[in-house]
Amino acid sequence: MTNYDLIIIGGGPAGMAAATEAKAVGIKKILLIEQEKMLGGILRQCIHNGFGIKTFNEELTGPAFAQEYINIVSELDMDILTKTTVLNISDNRVLTLLNTDGAKQVKTKALIIANGCRERTRGAISTPGTRPANVYTAGHAQYLINTLGYKIGKRAFVLGSGDIGLIMARRLAWEGVEVLGIAELMPYSAGLKRNIVQCADDFNIPLYLSHTVKEIYGNDNLERITLVQVDENLKEIPGTEKDFEVDLLLYSVGLIPNNTIFKKLGIELSDITNGPIVNELMQTSKEWIFTCGNTLHVHDIVDMVVDESKNAAHGVAKYLRHSDKNIQRAKVSGANGIRYVVPQKVAISEIDNNIEFFMRSGKVFGNCHIVVTADGHKIAQFKRSFILPAEMEKVTIPKLLLIDDIKEIVIEVVEGEHE
């Protein structure tokens, strides 16, 4: 049985960034596992640009960003297995791998799980109606159109104004598909501002805020949908129904970390992120298992994934050097508009120079501060002209602001000018 210091599951940006950094910090024997035939992950189907401004100092398309990392990783001294599935992970740190050569077992000292997220489907949100063909999640349609080059409809509607929904609406318009509208349940878009402008506005695609799909029609093929307006409690308002004849309906109604792998392992999950609860090492409740990227919590900017994944590599390196199971950790949580903060636990004594907190707000804020308190004392604040639920926030706290025996760190939004 081959022995590794570190195995990384998932060859998307998180896995590749973690692998690269792990090598840089001196972890010797590494295996990177990818299920698809090549590295790159979902970036390979994201042919729009806007990736990597921070990581590579230029705006790249998804495939170009992926290729940059593939080039880096291929130069490194590590094992890479593509078209390989992890069938099982056992508590004695043995992984069962499967590919067309057979099933085999490998052993590792540490594991980074970076297997991304999946899309919430029509089934998950239980839109009433029939179950015809041509109802897809946005990413699914994106793969069919961008990666495979297929035409899948002529008249489309998009439910959900998340980034993928917006980008796919534009993509369909480019492909000559008539996009009748984008509906959003919330009174605000779930996508990045630039995407609302560049994808919906610039293509005259109407954005129906506070609307949802009430019913789907068509027995074998999609024929029609009914759109309905919702009130502030997200309840449908009778009499506001509008019908659209469409042959393609895309769902962009949220992403969910691929957390089944953690559930099987009995790893503690967060009810808010749906991903594992981690500490400053990006370490889960199983000490040898670390995680980063969209399987930890869903990101909107790949640069943040890269930052977080580097942190995971550093965490593994520290863990491999020494592991102190009884270390005291401060609890980190969000308040007043901050839905969650990752990592959720932090050992101040383990921080090198500073610590990065990733977080997401639950509503829109303008002209405000992100305020960090430690055991009730404010230790830092960061000015923001706005905070959006669609855009993940990151703050970096220097270690010198923190003392070792802090019990609780709370991060919140304070509106208006603040001292």
Next chain:
Amino acid sequence: MKVAIAGAGVVGAAIFNKLSQLDIEVIIIEKNTSIASETTMANSAIIHSGYDPKPGTLKAKLNRQGNLMYPTICKNLDIKYNQSGSLTLAFSDEQFRELDKLIEKAKINNVSVKKLSKADVLTMVPKINPEVKGALFAPTAGVTYPFEVATAFIENGIDNGGLLYLDTHIMNIQEMGKKFAIETDKGNFLVDLVINATGVNASIFKSMWKKPDFNITPAKGEYFVIDNDIEITDKVLFPMPDKETKGALLIPMVSGNYLVGPNRVKTTLGDKATTQSGLDYVWASVNKIIEVPRRSIIRSFTGLRASTECGDFIIKFDDENKHWMDVVGIDSPGLASAPAIAEYVAQLMKKEFAIATKKNIIKTRQGIVPIKGKPVDEINTLIKKDPRYGNIICKCEEVSEAEIVQAIHSSVPATTVKAIKNRVRPGMGRCQGGFCQPKIIEIIARELNIPIYDVLDSNRGTNIVKRGDE
């Protein structure tokens, strides 16, 4: 003698299987591109114990008999079957007393049941709502996968000489003395007996020949499918029906998923739509019994029951012509009764026609071997035979390319995305095919040697990839 069965749902499939063991010619005609894609694919998957039907009815007789047949059938035909029993739960003192009436009925129906105390129920189903007062335990109730049951029946029937006609539309039927001429878009058949097993379409089908003497009144049942990465219970949970409503069930499926549902709403033929009110009802109903996490919902669907006004199964020769048999009104417990229905049909036939049993009947059938859950050495044996076992196509359900290819080339071919999903499960999982459907389209095109544009989602006209000029 030549027999044509119309409709390849589980009832038609069971009859096909039974008749293929007799010394007659038997064909089964299905209008859809896949077998078992209507009521059989959208029901509760329960092999009811048989305590519940009204004593003296065909339902009572055939349900119990079918339930007793299932363990052997599933063993011989390689079908998954979990016989872990069902609980009918009482949540009030009145309901608890009412259980005695069910026990009386069970006694008459000759089905063994047991009354459980609150403590017993809590031991058996620790997650049950602690308000529970007690339950009726039916240990012989089980759960299977209806699509696999129908597949196995037909595959084994084909092995014994029967013929399957898929995607074959019957256009016209004509009585010709002691025979019937069946005109289809795939050719014509002259047969000595037509068996009407067309489920919800039974009266429309019979109308092609004559005015039917029964009336199908479809009843809709709505369901949720719950992810298989959580554990709730291994028992089928029924609420006690009260005066107003029957209440919805929690069903642990053989795939590890759970079904939540159904309700019962009278509707019209072809109405397969879920409704907000229906889904809200089944969800609230089940969550009164046991808590099911909302975020674990992966799908909702509707099935139609082929109910008749008389409330019992109708299995008989046409009153005027013994060359036509109706097997209609097979609503619940139709799945549980299916093999017994087939026996009953064969008995009726033997009384009317001189029929001998075939020699050298093939009694067993091997299903497609799944890779999921297999130990390393077994996987490597499979991969040695077919390396495509090492290529996982569906990540959620761990389905390999080899399984999909076998499904496509089976004697009951699964040639559409939906049929493959029903047969070997890619797309059944939490991502609902978002990752694997594009790969399956390409495998279908490759294996059938057809252009990608001709790959279907389900029935004719559901081409997934459109041509440029479409």
